[in-house]
Amino acid sequence: MTGKPEFFLVGLSHKSAPVAVREKVALSGDDLRDALVGLRQLEGVAEAMVVSTCNRVEVYVYADATQPGRRFFLDRAADAEGHLYERSGREAVRHLFRVAASLDSMVVGEPQILGQVKEAYGVASAAESAGTFISRLCNRAFATAKRVRSETDIAKGAGSVSQVAVELVEKIFGDLKGRAVALVGAGKMGALSAKALRDLGADRLLVTNRSPERARALAAEVGGTPEPWESLNGLLAHADVVIVSTGAPTYVVTRELATQAMKARRGRSICFIDLAVPRNVDPALSDLENVYAYDIDDLQKVVAQTHKARAEEAIRAEAIVEAEVMAFSREREARAALPVLAALRRRAEEIARAEAERTLAHVGGLLDEKGRKSVEAMAQAIVNKLLHGPTARLKEAAASGDSDLPGAAAALFGVEVQTQERARGQAPEAASAPEPQR
Amino acid sequence: MSIQVLRIAALFYAVAAILYVLYFARPRHAALATAGKWILGAAFVVHGASIGLGCKEYGGMEFFSLRGGIVTIAWLAAGFYLFLQRLYRIPTVGAFVVPLVLVVIAPTLLLSSPNLPASVPEGLRRPVLTLHIVTALGGVAVFCLAFVVAVMYLLQEREVKGKRFGALFSRLPSLDSLDQLNQRLVRAGFVVFTVALVLGAFMAHAVWKSAWEWDPQQVSSLVIWGLYGTMVQLRHTGWHGRRYAALTIVGFLLVIGSMVTLNVIPGATRHGGTYQ
Numbered sequence: 001m002t003g004k005p006e007f008f009l010v011g012l013s014h015k016s017a018p019v020a021v022r023e024k025v026a027l028s029g030d031d032l033r034d035a036l037v038g039l040r041q042l043e044g045v046a047e048a049m050v051v052s053t054c055n056r057v058e059v060y061v062y063a064d065a066t067q068p069g070r071r072f073f074l075d076r077a078a079d080a081e082g083h084l085y086e087r088s089g090r091e092a093v094r095h096l097f098r099v100a101a102s103l104d105s106m107v108v109g110e111p112q113i114l115g116q117v118k119e120a121y122g123v124a125s126a127a128e129s130a131g132t133f134i135s136r137l138c139n140r141a142f143a144t145a146k147r148v149r150s151e152t153d154i155a156k157g158a159g160s161v162s163q164v165a166v167e168l169v170e171k172i173f174g175d176l177k178g179r180a181v182a183l184v185g186a187g188k189m190g191a192l193s194a195k196a197l198r199d200l201g202a203d204r205l206l207v208t209n210r211s212p213e214r215a216r217a218l219a220a221e222v223g224g225t226p227e228p229w230e231s232l233n234g235l236l237a238h239a240d241v242v243i244v245s246t247g248a249p250t251y252v253v254t255r256e257l258a259t260q261a262m263k264a265r266r267g268r269s270i271c272f273i274d275l276a277v278p279r280n281v282d283p284a285l286s287d288l289e290n291v292y293a294y295d296i297d298d299l300q301k302v303v304a305q306t307h308k309a310r311a312e313e314a315i316r317a318e319a320i321v322e323a324e325v326m327a328f329s330r331e332r333e334a335r336a337a338l339p340v341l342a343a344l345r346r347r348a349e350e351i352a353r354a355e356a357e358r359t360l361a362h363v364g365g366l367l368d369e370k371g372r373k374s375v376e377a378m379a380q381a382i383v384n385k386l387l388h389g390p391t392a393r394l395k396e397a398a399a400s401g402d403s404d405l406p407g408a409a410a411a412l413f414g415v416e417v418q419t420q421e422r423a424r425g426q427a428p429e430a431a432s433a434p435e436p437q438r
Numbered sequence: 439m440s441i442q443v444l445r446i447a448a449l450f451y452a453v454a455a456i457l458y459v460l461y462f463a464r465p466r467h468a469a470l471a472t473a474g475k476w477i478l479g480a481a482f483v484v485h486g487a488s489i490g491l492g493c494k495e496y497g498g499m500e501f502f503s504l505r506g507g508i509v510t511i512a513w514l515a516a517g518f519y520l521f522l523q524r525l526y527r528i529p530t531v532g533a534f535v536v537p538l539v540l541v542v543i544a545p546t547l548l549l550s551s552p553n554l555p556a557s558v559p560e561g562l563r564r565p566v567l568t569l570h571i572v573t574a575l576g577g578v579a580v581f582c583l584a585f586v587v588a589v590m591y592l593l594q595e596r597e598v599k600g601k602r603f604g605a606l607f608s609r610l611p612s613l614d615s616l617d618q619l620n621q622r623l624v625r626a627g628f629v630v631f632t633v634a635l636v637l638g639a640f641m642a643h644a645v646w647k648s649a650w651e652w653d654p655q656q657v658s659s660l661v662i663w664g665l666y667g668t669m670v671q672l673r674h675t676g677w678h679g680r681r682y683a684a685l686t687i688v689g690f691l692l693v694i695g696s697m698v699t700l701n702v703i704p705g706a707t708r709h710g711g712t713y714q
Contacts, residue, residue: 150466171598174612266676269613286599290679298601305603 005046007133009092010069010084011058014106017083024077025057035072036129042068047131049124049138051099053116055106060096062133093137094325100141101148102155103317109154109310114145137328144324151320154313157306162193164299165273169197169241172271172292179240180204184232184252186218187245189275194243195222206235210246236261236270245275251282258285273299337394340406343415348387352379440492444509445547447488450481451516451540458532462609471529478536479520485513501571504701505546512542514579522583526619530609534586570637577631578693581666584623585690588683591616595680617678620686625673628666635663646708655709658696665689 012022027035032050039048044064050072051058059069066086073080087095098104100117121138124130130138149155158164173179181202183194186209198205205224209215212228219226227235236242236257246252253272261270272293274281279295286293356379360372367375390409397405457474461467489510492500500506519535522528590610597607610616639649642656650656669677669685700707 153466168598168603171594171607171612172614174614267678268676269679289681292599294601301601302603 005044005062005064006089007092007137008061008063008066008069009058009087009095010061010066010073011051011056012073012080012083012085013056013058013104015104016085017080019054021077021080021083022054022057025052025073025080026054027052027057032123033127036124036127039068039072040127040129042071044068047124047134048129049120049134051117051120053113056099056104058095058099060092060134062131090325090329093328094321096137097141097144097321097325098318100145101317101321102145103148103314103321107159108307108314109156110159111155114142114149117145118142140324140328144321147324148317148320152313152316154310154317156313157309158302159306159310161189161275161296161299161303162196164302165193165243165294166196166200167302168273168292168294168299169271170200172269173240176200176202178203180206180238181241181243182206182208182227182235182239183218183222183224184208184235184242184244185246185248185276185280186214187247187275190243190245191218191222193273193275194224197241197243198223202241206239208232208235233257233260237264240269241271241273243273243275244280246280247276248280249278250280252280253282253285255282255285255288258282258288258291262288262291275299334395337397337406340410340415341391341394344390344409344413345383345387347413347415348383349380352383355379440488440495441547443484443488443491444543447481447485448540448543448547450477450484451536451543454478454481454532455536455540458529458536462530462533465530465609468529471532474529474532474536475520475523478516478532482513482516482520485509485516489513501575504698507575507697507701509543509546510575511579511582512539514576515539515582518579518583522619526615528611528615528619530611531586531590534590535583538582538586566637566640570634570641573630573637574634577627577634578697580623580627580630581686581690581693584620584627584686587616587620587623588686588690591620591683592680592687595683613679617682620683621673621678624666624669624686624689628663628670631663631666635659651708653707653709655696655700655707658692658700662689662693662696665692 012025014022027050032052035050036048039045039050039059039061042063045061045068047062048068049060051060057073059072061069063069066088069086070084073084095104096117100114102109102111102113105113117138121130121134124134158167169176176197179202181194181197181204183190183205194205194207205219205222206227207215207219207222207224208227208229208231209218210229212226215226215229218224232252236253242253244252253274258270258272267290269290269292272281272285272291274293274295277296281293281295283293283295285291353376356376359375360367364372394406394409454474454477457470457477461470461474464470492506492509501510515535516539519532523532591613593606594610594613594616596602597604597610598613638656638659642651642653643649665685666689669682669689672682672685700709
């Protein structure tokens with residue numbers, strides 16, 4: 001292998017590629033493991049990690065060149081070419097940090113992505129394709145994501161219509177245990193919301209539709225009980241949350257129907273969520289006591305507010321990411337200077353020891369034990385005094401991002417340096433590394 | 439002496455109130471609520487010490503004055519809230535209760551000594567009297583908490599129904615939990631208040647030779663008892679939510695209103711003091 005490896009990213013995401021391309025390259029489970037092993041075996045690849053979700057597939061390699069990453073995609077989908085983006089070095093680091101912090105997500109601030117990146121790292125670790133560099137990088141990325149999460153409000157608020165529905169229902173009923181949810185109609189968003197409520201602990205999920213077959217199919221899909229359309233009246237007497245999304249052109253839930261239902265419910269609160277356009281729930285029924293009714297516009301307004309608030313928070317989050325990227329780069333450079341220092345010191349100590357031995361061979365007979373010790377100590381002291389200045393300056397240069405000085409020092413003193421970060425699993429520099437300045 | 443100690447307690451209440459309000463404004467910092475709880479605990483202890491000192495100073499007579507009553511109700515309300523926090527996770531309620539406690543005791547800090555009746559009839563100096571005072575004030579303290587929770591309910595209902603999903607919406611607890619808590623508090627307060635009323639009738643019999651004398655204090659207490667009793671009953675017929683919260687607020691205003699009126703107008707009632 002030649003030269004110093006660099007960190008590269010090649011990938012495509014919801015921003016650059018349509019789902020038709022993304023699904024061709026997406027990987028999971030054993031396929032992902034095999035792909036990592038394959039990447040690792042390529043010439044020039046020291047470490048590799050693949051983040052594969054439904055919104056993005058990204059190959060991160062610590063390697064000599066970006067080519068292995070590109071090949072990963074082109075081998076799987078020839079038409080990926082035009083959709084790929086590439087980053088290297090600090091840019092690639094920043095990209096990973098932004099992804100983990102959910103700044104590059106379709107819904108900025110959504111919480112799943114961090115888990116997905118963690119999983120990608122876990123798989124890479126298990127496949128032994130993630131070494132010291134990627135480990136260090138990922139830990140930093142996770143810490144960054146955590147900081148963004150706790151120091152900004154980027155994850156606050158509801159990011160989607162079904163999330164808004166869930167939040168609303170929680171503010172009305174609190175705990176959903178023991179509550180029944182009715183799903184009226186077969187709209188997709190309705191099913192999503194009903195599922196979300198079920199996951200929150202709603203006891204029963206009653207599904208009804210004008211077509212009994214469709215009701216049965218939908219009930220099976222969301223894990224509910226099908227109910228005949230004619231029993232809508234009775235349904236309203238039992239269900240606490242009613243999600244309505246039929247294709248009907250008129251109000252399915254009228255004010256009268258709701259008034260009757262409230263009588264049957266003896267005033268127990270009920271919440272209607274109308275996801276249909278045109279609307280299926282008469283908006284006038286929210287005048288009734290303990291009746292809460294929302295339509296799709298209400299929910300979408302909240303989603304829009306959330307997105308706006310998150311966009312503002314994203315600015316603060318970007319600053320955190322930037323600071324972390326800088327800190328990571330500085331640490332990395334500080335580490336890069338260490339091999340030179342170590343080699344320098346090793347060399348100097350060798351010389352000192354050899355010279356002390358030679359001197360002692362000549363005159364050692366004239367000295368007692370204490371005298372011999374003094375000669376050795378003197379040699380060591382000369383080394384320490386001589387190297388004190390260069391050591392301090394090299395560390396300083398590394399911390400401030402100057403990578404020329406270590407190279408110059410190596411050339412000047414004629415020491416050979418192998419890049420330590422290459423040597424995977426060699427219990428690296430960390431043992432003797434000073435805490436880099438932040 | 440007891441006033442000085444009460445001023446220290448007020449200082450603690452003020453700090454606790456600030457912490458709880460800050461927590462309400464910035465719910466991400468849970469440590470604020472925890473700190474608020476501890477400071478409130480300290481305030482409660484100091485406040486209790488002040489009441490104990492007051493008992494020694496005035497020979498227990500301060501409980502016959504409006505000031506003594508209010509200070510004790512505030513103390514009990516703070517104590518009940520601390521106790522409730524062990525049962526429910528309701529740190530946001532603190533942002534409402536603690537400032538209210540502070541506001542209630544603030545005027546009493548200005549008085550150097552309470553306006554006390556001269557003596558209590560011999561026949562009344564019995565443990566039953568102490569129990570009557572404790573249960574009456576305790577019942578009012580619980581009604582006070584119910585009042586706070588009801589106000590929070592109405593605020594949250596306005597947010598939820600009016601589709602205003604703003605800062606209050608995300609910070610206040612759910613309607614259902616506020617409603618449930620309100621109901622439990624009303625029920626508990628009613629039970630305690632009932633005990634106070636029965637004991638009161640006993641004592642009325644002791645001093646006036648008749649349990650019912652149409653004294654304004656007796657009448658207002660009976661009305662209040664009836665109102666809260668009705669609320670307990672209405673619950674079984676499905677009354678809840680907004681109307682229930684409104685009724686809770688009315689009930690408490692009646693309690694405080696009658697308490698202040700009867701104590702401020704001289705001779706309005708023969709309850710308390712000399713009973714003549």
